[in-house]
Amino acid sequence: MKVEAVPKAEEGNILEASRDFLGKLLREGVVDYLLVPMEISHGRTVVQTLVKEPAHLDKANPFSPVMPISSAAIVSQLTIDKPEERLGAVLKPCEIRALIELVKLGQARLENLVIIGVDCLGTYEVEDYARLIDEMKGTAEEKGMQVLADMRQHIAEPDTKPLPVPLRSACKMCNSFTPVLADITLGLFGGENVISVNLESELVEKLGVEVKETADRQKSITQLVDSRTQTREQVFAEFREKTKTIVGFADCLDTCIRCYACSAACPICYCRVCFFRTDTFEPESGRYYRWVDQEGALRMPTEILLYHLTRLNHVALSCCGCGVCESACPRGLPLTTIFQAVGDGLQKALNYVPGRSLEEEIPLATFKETEV
Amino acid sequence: MTEFEPKIVAFLCNWCAYRGADLAGTSRFHYPPNLRVIRLMCSGSIDVVYVLKALLDGADGVLIGGCHPGNCHYQNGNYKAMRRVQVLKNVLRQVGIDEDRVWLRWIDASEGKLFSETVAQMVAELRAKGPGSMRTSWQLWQETAGCQLSGTEARSSK
Known part of the structure; x- marks a missing residue:
């Protein structure tokens, strides 16, 4: 006792x-x-x-x-x-x-x-x-x-x-x-x-x-x-109002330099090798030119939104709100707000609280045969 | 003006949905040619990064086709896909991307008819929706207005 x-x-x-x-x-x-x-x-x-x-x-x-x-x-x-x-x-x-x-x-x-x-x-x-x-x-x-x-x-x-x-x-x-x-x-x-x-x-x-x-x-x-x-509720409400459109979400990441400091600092970014650090999304130069041929102009480095949205999908469920991602960010992007607000919505939807108990499985790491 | 034609990237599992597409072909069931098919061994082998990549690079919709629950060639890959898509849709909704542009459907190897109907239905719905918001990412970055969210003062003192 x-x-x-x-x-x-x-x-x-x-x-x-x-x-x-x-x-x-x-x-x-x-x-x-x-x-x-x-x-x-x-x-x-x-x-x-x-x-x-x-x-x-x-x-x-x-x-x-x-x-x-x-x-x-x-x-x-x-x-x-x-x-x-x-x-x-x-x-x-x-x-x-x-x-x-x-x-x-x-x-x-x-x-x-x-x-x-x-x-x-x-x-x-x-x-x-x-x-x-x-x-x-x-x-x-x-x-x-x-x-x-x-x-x-x-x-x-x-x-x-x-x-x-x-x-x-x-x-x-x-x-x-x-x-x-x-x-x-x-x-x-x-x-x-x-x-x-x-x-x-x-x-x-x-x-x-x-x-x-x-x-x-x-x-x-x-x-x-x-x-x-x-x-917390105030910050979330403000963020949710802002991210009703993807432009509002992009606003929050506008000065990202894709240095990966947030993922390096994140305690639960769990992949041993992140595929953003492999050449999966770093194609040969010609691909960028063909890409811009279609779009007219292309932000460099590319994949800012892809990177953050992927990280959200992978870790927002387990996000514990330590905020070291934001502290590590050289641009001061509001990463804690993004991950905590999206994490909060996701965690509530899946009835999961990270770090609450050892028995509760991470929803992405399990499934129930009855849930279909 | 010509009618808007949505582009769909389809991730189909080798054992059911892809064979369903095959059967649709050999059975001469017609469906709109808006699909770019990528064959996977299992719907459970898809990471959301590829779905996101398709959406962010201008696909108007993404179709993920797998075996019916209980029929997965690898026992339970489709259940894993289902959880991932559930999380993905929730995140998309929260960041202002239309989650209904992502479809997860169970299509058996024997369901060529269902495959062609699914594609026809998806194309019709996407036509009604119009182009995806990510069609030109450069335009999106030009519309951004910067961000000052409350609670970030400690950072700005840096």
Whole structure:
């Protein structure tokens, strides 16, 4: 049975408390290795880091409000061939959802994996976060703590405590920011300057945590879900109004340079070899001339719409809304909106929620003989 | 003015729909010559990228022909095709492309008559609809007006 608890640690320092807790997971042998976001460049950004020695956790920041990549792809790399090693992966909710989709696609394994989910307060664009840290005073640790404290305050009082820079568009419309299907959850919502953990009761003594419900956790979550859902619906409505015609859809992709950054960043773009990177759609030059002979003029590079529509067909059902496609896009195309809005329509039509459960099969990967 | 003649790209499975087309021919059933047939081993082997490619490059309609459910030469390829087409049509609808330009039909090797009727019906419906919206993609890119959707401020600060 799972219980709510708080780690015993220095009051107020949530980063220290979380590192202490993660260190215990290693020391007590709950896991052999940890995959955790670690601050580098004096706290200006984080990178996912594979850690064995608890001593190396001194720069770990599981709550870092910046997500350069979705770690689901890294967990896939670390688990796909069923290793003996037990890995604990510190993941944001959207990363867990992507991981669950990868498991269903046979591209990640859960056998020796402990998913350590974290409450997500939202994330900033990598550039914005670095700038934010640069402009602050104090040690890297103090700055990191301050950023998180400001975000918690903003969530408690959204009208009077604005954020210093906007969140990534994916996070603004995200209404599932608490982990589902995590083995252990590190909680940030509710409570005053403390973190909570949610874990199997047999781990309570081993990890030295104190069983205790967090005040106002659910209330704080519900409030944010409501406001985010409202934003989400607004964004979707605007997109749907725009895409009543194909021209409106093309508007959203007008400056695409077809660099494939979105598909490289996407944790669930699942083909090992993408046929847009083969010569399937790169014919000999003469074909372009014959093509333009018919049309009169031809946009180069070609196949912008084909590329994005194909990706929508392949991944929109499993789209977890992490938005790393949009963050990776050098043109800043509204890819999160496109994939989340179309994904939402598709998921509702097929009654499928990505990352919700392991038993639910991806509709494209299955069929029922009775459905004709 | 001559009547608009739709161009249809037809993906037909080797075992049923393609043989249905063959039978239509040997049985001298007439059907309009608007079809460009691409033979596949199975309707389940089609990736939506090829359907999209046809539509985006100016086909007015795409016909996918497979075996009746339960009759697939490879057990269940047609069920897989069905799911893919269901997803495809949903996506098309959401991005402003007429989903009714894509037809998925089960046509048996013995159903030459059904094949010719299906094609005739599809051509008639596409004639009524007029040319597909993608007939000239260059024109489409000239009509685009750029995009400012709300919620993308963080990106524009880059």
